[in-house]
Amino acid sequence: MATPKFATVIRRAEVGEHAVVLEFTMQEPSYLDFQGGKYIIVHTGIEVGEGKTHKRPYSIFSNDSEQKRFELAVKRIDGCLGSPHMHGLKPGDKLQFSGPWGTLWPDDDRPADSLVVATDNGITAAVSLVNSQLFRPRLSRSRLCWFVESDGYFLDRDFVSKRLPATLGSFEVVTCAPVGDHARVGRARQWLAQSLTAGAPEQAFLVGDGDVVGALRGELVAAGLPEDAVRIENFFNRPPKA
């Protein structure tokens, strides 16, 4: 089992009706040591039976130039355990977690043409990825697209725009059908087909709804991208393990 780490909440800000941004300061160890795009697994301490407790992954939202402090942005999903617990945290509360984990980051610092697609609350990982040190050489050659059902779904468009690096090639928000509606996969495929007419990227980073990002991965590989050039992180609607 991974050694648990500890941080303390130092700031809590509600953004709109469904999102909270929490800032933490590291306690043990004193540095998080993460790359933008990675996530931690939060141990909520809520018992769920058979000696188990509720644990949920959250992507680090902040910039990896700062390692003593970090931020998480969490969408509240009512009636569940993890996200309401995160929304209930307040300054002074302690967080236990493991990590950082994940593969949503470039292998090298080449200036490669890159496509980043986030759906829904997957925008947290995308923002941190494009702000990371490793991503910097690619920024002007990179496109970020965010599929989301409405401005009130999570963080709003202006809030996200202000967190993006000024040299990012482009940022586009595509309004799509809600999670679970089959129309959203079709809309995403249509957007990608249109986007590929301007040229295929060398690398792609896809994060959020597994139904959407799984379909886009298939399209990108069919368009000629090597499988290992498409990095993917499913926040929900994860495909069953093979």
Ligand SMILES: Cc1cc2nc3c(=O)[nH]c(=O)nc-3n(C[C@H](O)[C@H](O)[C@H](O)COP(=O)(O)OP(=O)(O)OC[C@H]3O[C@@H](n4cnc5c(N)ncnc54)[C@H](O)[C@@H]3O)c2cc1C
């Ligand atoms: C690698 C990774 C990183 C993540 N990073 C973030 C993050 O930065 N911010 C964040 O808010 N969440 C993030 N998540 C999602 C998070 O881990 C939880 O799944 C979420 O907070 C809900 O937890 P819960 O315990 O409240 O409900 P759960 O018991 O986990 O979920 C209840 C139900 O809601 C569904 N669900 C989960 N998320 C959504 C959604 N967005 N829309 C619709 N249905 C959903 C689940 O599939 C499940 O059926 C991440 C997930 C992964 C795998």
